[in-house]
Amino acid sequence: MKVSLFVTCLSEMFYPHVAKDMTEVLERLNCDVEFPKGQICCGQPAFNSGYLEDAKKAAKQMITAFDGAEYVVTPSGSCAAMFKEYPSMFADDATWKQQAEALADKTYELCQFIVNVLGVEDLGASFPAKATYHTSCHMTRLLGETEAPFKLLSHVKGLELVPLKNNYDCCGFGGTFSVKMVPISEQMVDEKIRHVEETEAEVLIGADNGCLMNIQGRINRQGKRIKVLHIAEILNHQQKGGAEYANENRDGALL
Template sequence: MKVSLFITCLSDAIYPRVGEAMVRLLARYGVTVEFPTVQTCCGQPAFNSGYWKEARTTAKTIIEAFEDCDFVISPSGSCTGMIHHYPKLFEDDKIMYEKALKLQSKSYEFTQFLVQVLGVTDVGASFPHKVTYHPSCHGSRLLGVKDEPMALMSHVKGLEFVPLPFAEDCCGFGGTFAVKMSDISAAMVSEKSDHIKETEAEVLVGLDMACLMNIAGNLRYRNEPVRVMHLAELLYEGVK
């Protein structure tokens, strides 16, 4: 299979170790991952702000970047979810609409690809720590990614999973929402941190670095000794 990595802006610019963990984990299953360098932002900030013309420009770049591959995998449910909006952007352009549908059908969030495509739920990892999990809004609600991360964590030796109270509540990031309504966003992430503290977990994991960055920033501000990781990082650290 020809698999391409859609790294996303945050992972590319701030958290490259997430992409590295994904690629190295997949290599253990004989999957070689390509990286089209022409890829850019998925267009979600423009799309959510009502700038659909600009969103179409970036969407076309993404569609062309990944046209010649069998699967596209990403460490972000949010950015993968944006690809699912592409057909809506091109409803008046038959050719681009068909291309958008094709890209949508072969795009997967990382845990989706591991579990649904490769059939892997046990990577052979060991991680003897107390862990809780934040299910990001777009991944869980738009893509329906719920069982896959839980299946993967359930097979990690030594991992003690602690459910997060009110786990499905938004962390308050929401991209431009955090800028336009910063006071509400700050209150939401503070509440999320309160619930994380309740679990007494050593580690918080998730599937979207935007949400994890927001939560990690609040935890650091409060001097809470909780390590924040993408699930791909946890799994790779556990098999090294």
């Protein structure tokens, strides 16, 4: 099965280790993984800020970059959801709308793809640690995916997954929202961190680097010791203990 990686801006610029873990997981599942070099930003910041024409330029580049892909897989529910917006963006352009629909139909967030397309739930991962999981807004509300991450994490050996209170609440990132509405965003992420602390978890897991960057940044500023990891890092972990891995000084890791 041929899989084209939609790495996303955040993974490429700040979290290359997440892209690496995602690639290794997919390769172990016998996927033929490729990275289309023409990919850029999906246009979500411009789209969410009302700059539709600028967003269309980015969308056309991404549609072209992934033309011919069998499946497109990304480590971000938010960015996958943006691809699903493309058909409506080109509602008045029959040619681009058809291509946009084709891309949207073959695009999946990583957990979605593993569970719903490949039919795999146990990756043989081992991560002995107490953790909780942050459900991102875009993945649950726009993609409608609520079960795949938990199915995968339930099979991780040694992982004690504790429910997170009000897990459906936004972390306060929301892309440009966190820039335009700083006081509100700050209170939202502080509330999220309080609930994480209530679980007494060592690790916070998520499936969207935007959310994780926002939460980790606030955790660092508050001087707390909670580790924040993308689910791809958990699923690709097979040897070292969870605590050792979480503290490991890897290139680009959030420490």
